[in-house]
Structure formats: structure tokens, C-alpha cells
Amino acid sequence: MRFPKLAFIFMFVGCLVVYLTYVKRHYDDSKLSVPEQLPQYRTDTRKHPTSGQVVSESFQYGIMFDAGSTGTRIHIFKFQMEPNEAPKLAHETFRAIKPGLSAYADEPEKSKEGILELLNVAKDTVPEVLWSSTPLMLRATAGLRLLPGEKATILLDKVREVFSESLFLYKPDSVSIMDGTDEGMSAWITINFLIGALHGTETPTVGMLDLGGGSTQITFALQDEITIQTSPIDYVTSFQMFNISHALYSHSYLGLGLMSARLAVLGGIEGQPLAGPQELVSPCLAPDYSGQWEHAEVLYTVKGQKPGEPIYESCLRKVEKMIYKQVRKAEEVKNMDFYAFSYYYDRAVDLGLIDERTGGTVRVSDYIEGAKKVCNNMSAGGIKESPFLCLDLTYISVLLQELDFPPDKELKLARQINNAETSWALGAAFHCIESFRKHGTC
Template sequence: MRVPKLAFLFLFVGCLVLYLTYVKRHFDGAKPSVSDQLPQYRTDTRKYSTTGDVSENVQYGIMFDAGSTGTRIHVFKFQMEPNEAPKLAHETFKALKPGLSAYADEPEKSKEGLQELLNVAKSTVPERKWSSTPLILRATAGLRLLPGEKATILLDKVREVFGQSSFLYKPESVSIMDGADEGMSAWITINFLIGALHGTETPTVGMLDLGGGSTQITFALQDEKTIQTSPIDYVTSFQMFNISHALYSHSYLGLGLMSARLAVLGGIEGQPLAGPLELVSPCLAPDYSGEWEHADVLYTIKGQKAGEPIYESCLRKVEKMIYKKVRKAEEVKNMDFYAFSYYYDRAVDLGLIGKRLATCESTGGTVRVSDYIEGAKRVCSNMSAGGIQETPFLCLDLTYISVLLQELDFPPDKELKLARQINKVETSWALGATFHCIESLHKHGSC
């Protein structure tokens, strides 16, 4: 019997559909999943555990922060999860004073404190993990301000101590940190801790850090105009957790609180006074006389004789010192900012946020720029009225902070969030820099 042509055509098409369906199912079963195609540093947790113990999925990192007023160690423990950003499981923290730069003329003496902090790392990291745990030191403004030869000698002493440890160490892991990198790393830290870098809808926040020798401002760029009008070295970009970020970031060397204080008083960084001369300033109480040590130099300081109101006189001194040294950034008015370090400390001194506990933990708080302005006026006025002054520099410091914030283009009604810790983790650049080092270590073999 002859099969009609139309029936034959339907039979042929049906067979073709069945065949293609079989091929598709076979191909789908053989091709890699979406997670298999993600970058290895996101999915292959074995990359982070070179000891062979894949079951732990743990990576440690040791960061020494050699700042201008102290040296601090951060020992981070990260839990590596497939298809997720690393989780910070624990942080061990300890600080020693003075800063590394204080040993500029006696570099051998720096070894004792370094070894003490290194012992903290050895007691924290399991011995089987030492050889896979990167050991890093980044020096900030304190060493940036030293003459090059003195800074080099100090860093060589650090390398001697680190080279005798059993941790994963390379000579280039000890260096002076670029100011912009410091700001970027602090920005990474705060946004990681609030969950803004984990692929969520949480918006990123800006970062203000006021150290002893330098101050940083960093925020994610949102306006094309800012990119076009900013100096090229103020704009940077990087990739983390498979996401690209464009940042405005700048560090102002010499405008940290201690360096600015010295400049307002009339001293010059790194140059002790010749003979018995004194620094006389209207920012101090008229009857004040004392000594102040900065960067291993002892200064004799006195208040100016009573005359004009202290606040107005001090304000003029501060404005003259900072004139044209800071660039305004218009975008800061429209985004949330966290402020750290001396911004936090002086708010505590004013009673604007809770007092520091013995553990250095605090819930922090929120202040307005105007709180610093009004605080400066109140403290300075109290000095001129002969009030008890337990902290002789508070008038100067608050006046400087209020002027600095306004020079950066923060209006008086702008709110700033203050925090020393978030989820019991120090809000410094150290965590962000350690993240960057570990990622670089597993991509390129070095930090």
C-alpha cells in the first residue's frame, strides 16, 4: 500500500524532532554547569589552602600596620565558601607604641616590638598553616615622612625579623604603602563589613580616615563630571569578587592630625627646635606651658597671651595652614560616609558618642559636621574663660577637623557615621589590604 506524501512528511518531521531532543539532552548532561564556569578564585576553595587539607577551607593572613603613632598586627582567619565571597571568621588584634618611625635613629631597637607582635601570630595561626599564611607589613605616613635612607634601613630590619619566621614571606611583602592604596583598602574594609561587596543591593559608602600623619577620602564614583574634573591620580579602579569598582581616592600627606597640629603650632616636620625656643600658639590656653613629643622630637609649647578670643584666633591659624591644600569633592554631599581614627576619638572626647571600653569596642554613633564646629567653639571658649583643660590640644584638634571637613566640601548639616569596630572587626585599611594580597597571591604568586 502506498503511503500518502503528506503522511510521510509528518513521519519524517516527528523522527527528526525525537532525534534532536535526544541530542540536546545528551549535550546538556555533558556540558559544565554555570558554577564550573566561574573564575577559579571564586569557586575552587583548594586554591586557598595549600596545605592539602581541603576540608578546612581556611586561609589565614597576617598584616602589620606600621603607622605613625603605633605598630599593629591583624591576624585574619577567612572561611572560604564555594561560589561566595570569603567570610571573615575571626580577627586577632594587638597594638604597640611608639610607631616604627620612632626608631629612625636606632633601627635595631625596632626588632623587639616586631618580634612581640610576631609571637601573637604564631600563637594564633596553627603551625601546620604557617607556610601557607602570607606575612605582610605596610608602613604608612610615619615612614613616608622620613628621609628615604632612614625608612629603607627600618624596612630592612623588618625583613630580617620576618625572614626568620616560618610564615609565607617575600622581601617585597614589606613596603611603604601608597596613600591612595591606603584609602582604597580602608574603603574595601568598611564596605565588606557592611555587606556592600557581596553582590547584594546594599549601596557602598564613602570612607574618611584621619591618621596621625595623613588623611584619606575614598568613595565610589557616580558622576561622570567628577571623573572628568578630578586629577588623574585621584581616580582608580580595581576588581574584587568579580565586580569592578571605580573610586575617587586621595591621601593628603602631612594633613593627619598630629602633622597638622605641628604645622598649626608653627613647627616643621622632622626638624627639632634649635636651642631653647618655644612654639607659641593662640590655639592653646593663655596660661598653658608644657612639652609635646611628636615623631621622636620633643617640643616646648606655650599658649599665647590673652587677647583675641581663642576660637577666632585659632580658626585663622588653621585656615591659613590648610589653604589650597585640599580639593573639594561635590559628590560627598549625596552619599553616606563612615569616618574613622581621630574623627572617632575626638567625638568621644566631646561626649558625642559612647566612651571607649577597655576592649576598645564601641557601638560608635552618628555626628554632624556642625557638631565638630560647635564643639570647637565651646572647648576654645572654655579655655579662654580659664576652664580646666586636661587635654590642651582639644581646641586646636576640633578646629582643624571642622575646617578639614568643610574644605573637603562636607556641609555643616552633613551626617557622618563613626565606628571603631563593625562586628568586632577593626575598621582600618588592614582587612582590605589583606584581601587584596591573598587574591593577588593566588592569581600571581605574590602580594
């Protein structure tokens, strides 16, 4: 039986309509699966300062909140984006407030005020037309890691409430507690990005040391196969950035940040108030010292021991006993350059070893000799720069040696490189922006 030509034409047109309807519906569905908002570039035009030619520059913004144990900081990054090249950091706006989020564990509603204050800084910095495509992120570190899970969750939920009304690009998983190893790896990315070691150049990478209040991190690029074979599996990680693979040794020691270690050396237990009129008595304090110290929402009464043995030797034994077998030595650290941040920097400033604004270079032996000097001055009734400086310096000097840094090892100390803060925030922001772009999540 033969179909009339007209019937064949109708059948063909009908099939074509069905096919096109299917294709359109499939295309619409695929569009719905793409995140509603993705980070967008802003293209600005300007005249070149020498040639006078009009040139175009593309920019991407990212906002990272660092919720640390002693304060909350906001980093607003402006990246210059160029085709087939690694981004360049065009500018960073930085602000910090105290106390940290963990201080509001029992009054979480009060935490919103500081977050809103810092968000206003972001709104004054990022062009309003780009708010909806600028990723907004918060990572909490040791301060929240040390809180009971429920209290930490409630605080993060309060942050999410504020962020959800901010008009910036925000997803609920953009607010979280950062794993200690991720913190170390992100800080390593930051410092090596800022010195140009991640851009496919001949510049060698450097190692990173960070000493926060609740935890301390060490991260460096692995060079020796023996280190890979002998290190615990969770100390070794790898990732790819700017089309280059990196294998890292990275570990975070929770509870060995300066404030947590100070408490342990004094004889206290994290999160446990003293019963009644009890005091923490320590050989690391001046014999005539008595005072109060607050840590993680607990107020402690502390005092020095009666005069007897030299303070430095007594304190050193106390610190060594506390840290015994808690830190793993890393042989490779002797043969590469390291940058050190946070309390490493602050205590070097206290000793007058570096300029507070510009930083500098110190040796491990400088911390050792500084500890001896401060402790002996306290013992002799000299000026007390800080009641805890003897303890802090003794702890830092022991920690570095336990990590296998020899006394003559030089460390570079910097708060900023090329006007950018040397914290983990920049490295973490890179990761989140790329994740937003690829998956619509952070």
C-alpha cells in the first residue's frame, strides 16, 4: 500500500515537531540544573598609562570570613582574570574584630552584630552590580572545632541566617568548620601564590608554619620519597592548581595552638573551670605574680610558684613534659625555606626581633635565647613585659625543635606580601570560587 505524498509530508512534520519539543524540553531541564548564579567577571576599560591605548581588564571578587579562636576577620579579594593565565590578586580589603565566634557559644544571637559589621565593609568594597555573583564564604577554625558540636552548629546557623539576607552569592555549605589539614594547605597555597611559586615559574615553593590559638599547622611540598613512605597516610595530600600537581605534607595539631598549649602547661583542662577557689600554679610565671586569665569562656586564677629553682629551667621541663610525643619530626624541613605566621610573628615582635609592620627573619635560636632572657628577668624581679611571655616563648622554642627545626634554622616572618594578608583565607577563596564555577557549591 502506498502512502499519499501529502500524508507522508504530514507525518514528517509531526515527527519533526515531536523531536524539537523533546530537544527544547531537554535543553530547558539542563538550564535548570545549572546554578542560578555563578561568579561573573566585571570588565573595566581604562587607558594604558604610557601608550594611551584603551585596554580591558576583567575582575572577579570573593569574600572570605575567617572565624578564628580569638577574632573574626573578613578578606575581600579582587582578582584580575586573564585568559589562559593564573589569576592575579589586584587588591585585598581586610578588617578584623574581636572576640571570635566561639565567645558567643552561650549567646549565639549576639554573634550576628559583628558579622553584619564586617558585611557592611564588603558592601562598601564590592560594586553593587556584582553582589549577586560574588561568592560569600566563612570558614571557622580551632575555636569552633574545640566547642561541643551542638554549640558550634548553632553559631554557624546564625551566620547562615545573616548571609542568606546579604544579597551576595551564598550557599548554606559556604559556611563550615574548616578541617585542620585544609587550613594548612590553604595557607600554603596563599604564601606560594603571593611569592609567585604557583605560576609555572622557576621560583621554588616554601614551607608554611602557622601557630593559632587552638591549633598549629605545618605544610610543605614533598621532595623526598622516604618522607612519603614513612609519614602517616593522613599527613600526605595532593591537589592540582593552575594545571600543576602538588604533593604536600600537611598536618594540624589540635590543642597545640598557643592558647591551648598555655592552658595545658599551666595544668588546666580545656573547657573545664576550676572548682571553687582553686588556682593554677606554674613555674612559668613570676614568683610574685597572681592574676586572672580567660580562655575559651573560662576564667582561671593563675599564680607563680614560690621562689626556688630558676624559672627558665623549671618552665622548660614543664613544657617538654606537656608536648612529649605529641609532635612528629619532619626531616625535610631542614633543607627548605619556611614562612611562619600568627603567634610566631607576634612573639617575635614582643621580643623586638622584627618590626611589627614589616616583619623580618629570625632563627629558632632567637626564640630560645629570648625565652631564657625573659624568664630570667622575671626571676630577678625585672620588668614583666607580659606575665605569660616566658611560657609562650619557651613553648614556641620547644615546638619548633620538636618539629625538627635546628636552632640555626632561619624563618621568614610576614603579615603581608605585596599588600595581601598571609593567611589561609586567600587559598581557601581560590578553592571556593573554582568550586562555585564548576559545581555551583563551595
